[in-house]
Amino acid sequence: MLLSVKSLLDGMAGITYLTDPDGQIVDVGRENWNAFARANGAPELINGGSVIGHNVLDFVVGDDVRDSYRRCFEAISGDRLDYIRLLSRCDSPGVRRKLWFTVRPVRSASSLQAMLVQILVICEELRPPIELFDFATLRAAQSANARLPFLGMCSYCQDVRFPAGSIDGDGEWMSAEGYYRRGGNAKVRISHTMCPTCFELDGQLLPH
Numbered sequence: 402m403l404l405s406v407k408s409l410l411d412g413m414a415g416i417t418y419l420t421d422p423d424g425q426i427v428d429v430g431r432e433n434w435n436a437f438a439r440a441n442g443a444p445e446l447i448n449g450g451s452v453i454g455h456n457v458l459d460f461v462v463g464d465d466v467r468d469s470y471r472r473c474f475e476a477i478s479g480d481r482l483d484y485i486r487l488l489s490r491c492d493s494p495g496v497r498r499k500l501w502f503t504v505r506p507v508r509s510a511s512s513l514q515a516m517l518v519q520i521l522v523i524c525e526e527l528r529p530p531i532e533l534f535d536f537a538t539l540r541a542a543q544s545a546n547a548r549l550p551f552l553g554m555c556s557y558c559q560d561v562r563f564p565a566g567s568i569d570g571d572g573e574w575m576s577a578e579g580y581y582r583r584g585g586n587a588k589v590r591i592s593h594t595m596c597p598t599c600f601e602l603d604g605q606l607l608p609h
């Protein structure tokens with residue numbers, strides 16, 4: 402059976418892309434990817450434009466989370482794991498969204514040819530829009546005032562550290578909804594990091 406990688410990628414559910422063994426993105430599943438790009442007003446992403454040729458880690462925000470993803474990809478490329486699946490969040494202002502992020506090796510005989518990434522939304526819940534996830538509004542507030550306090554946001558679960566301006570070991574981690582209930586607002590600069598719960602899970606579950 403001759404099956405082109407392109408048609409396989411295009412036929413898979415969710416957002417899919419293929420990287421080379423070093424993590425450089427070589428192709429994307431066009432149909433779902435383009436629908437995602439259009440829905441997010443990002444025409445530069447159509448057909449993988451602005452991501453193909455770049456390393457997947459370039460698009461992970463937060464140093465500690467990038468390190469986790471790097472360890473995952475290295476465990477796959479180093480043949481230490483058959484696959485990796487991470488539960489993650491990707492909210493937009495009016496939607497709470499949980500997703501699976503899965504990485505699998507693509508081997509020919511015993512040598513690694515590529516890594517296949519699939520991102521599947523497993524749960525979407527509507528909610529009143531929350532500005533903290535409206536990046537255009539956040540950017541506009543930042544350019545109007547460069548001295549806004551930093552707000553730590555967990556890259557995995559998207560909880561935030563209340564109050565804004567708290568630093569490591571300080572403040573209280575809570576959902577974005579809880580942050581607003583306590584009087585928090587979106588006049589902040591988001592600083593992506595890992596909350597203590599996700600940090601502990603990361604230590605227990607991910608390869609080292």
Ligand SMILES: [Zn+2]
Pocket residue numbers: 555556557558559560595596597598599600
């Ligand atoms: Zn977290």
